[in-house]
Amino acid sequence: MVFHPDRLECTVTSTLSAPATALDVSCTRLRALNAEYPRMYAVATMADEGKRRWWSLADDLAGDRVPRMWARSLEDVPDPDVAAMQVATALIHAVVGRVTALVVLEGRAWDPGLENLWIHMDSDEGIDWAGVVDDTMRVLPDDPHAGAPRTVTVPCERALLLWTVHRSLTSLHAVFDAIARLTPIDASRFWGLVGESVLGAATYVPILAGGGEAAAQRRGQGILDAFVAAGVPVRSKSRITRPHCGRLGQARKRLLN
Incomplete structure (x- = not known):
């Protein structure tokens, strides 16, 4: 701040x-990760957003959305039936596909629980974004933000994966x-689509990021394991209807087995 005595005022x-x-x-x-579709995996902080085209997963699933x-x-x-699967796929990605992308990429997670998620619709009644009310992140002990405001440090990677799946299930x-x-x-x-969403993020995100495939596969596997332990059939191999080749196909096979 600079004081100007001749003008009796301050300039910041x-x-x-x-x-x-x-x-x-x-x-x-x-x-x-995708310059053409920057909202594909990220979320918004609802405190920074207006409410136009936004709706709460907790409050509005029983309405007309x-x-x-x-x-x-x-x-x-x-x-x-096909239309229902399309709607399910879009909502599943909003709940679990986005947070899985962050988990496999950085070992962090926002809260994907029912009361924390909001959905943003485009002009054609499609989902093009998601938001969180509470922006507190779960992070691992070696995370650069561990101990920082708006973070909770979990003891290990398995704890992070179990917590993420538990909170996702409330929404799913x-x-x-x-x-x-x-x-x-x-x-x-439906639960096969959940598995596909996890599988897609664990397979494609590290490739888009240019590395980190081993960690992504380990974390993706852990998320699928946690869903199975919770009693939901996310690993149904019957949902794979087309062949996959090369590096992508190999990564998908490792996660399914």
């Missing part, structure tokens, strides 16, 4: 800005129930 020459949180840093990296998504899908695919069960109210939905197919 510098400003202080809040340090970046762990979520800020992580989402910057997630947005950079999912029926509107289903009706829009039916316009493109006039098969209620609610999503399943919301879709089931519209049309009969096969539980094994």
Whole structure:
């Protein structure tokens, strides 16, 4: 701050800005994974967002949001079952695909629990973003942000994976129930889609990031193991309907076995 005696006023020459949180840093990296679709894996902090086109997973799953998504899908695919699977795929990615991307990339996780997630719709009733109310991150002991504000340090990687799956299940069960109210939905197919979402993130994210495949495969495997331990059939091999070749195919096979 510089004082000008001749003008009896002060000029601010510098400003202080809040340090970046762990979520800020992580989402910057997630947005950079795909320059054409920067919202594919990142989330927003709801404190920084208006409410236009946003809705709460906890409060609005029982409303008209999912029926509107289903009706829009039916316009493109006039098969209620297929349309339901499209809606399920979009919501599953919002819940677990995004957080899995961060877990496999950095060993961090935001809270994907039901009361913490918000969904952003585009103009065509599709999901193009997700947000979190509480931006507290779970991090590992060797994380640079361990001990920083808005972080909770978990004791080990397994604890991080188990916590992430436990919190994801609160959202995923609610999503399943919301879709089931519209049309009969096969539980094994739904949970197979959850497995595909985890598998996709664990396979593609390290390739987009340019490295870290071994850690991503280990963490992806751990997430799938935690879902199986919770009693949900995420590893149904019948959901794989097309061949996969090269490095991507090899990574997918390792995670499925």
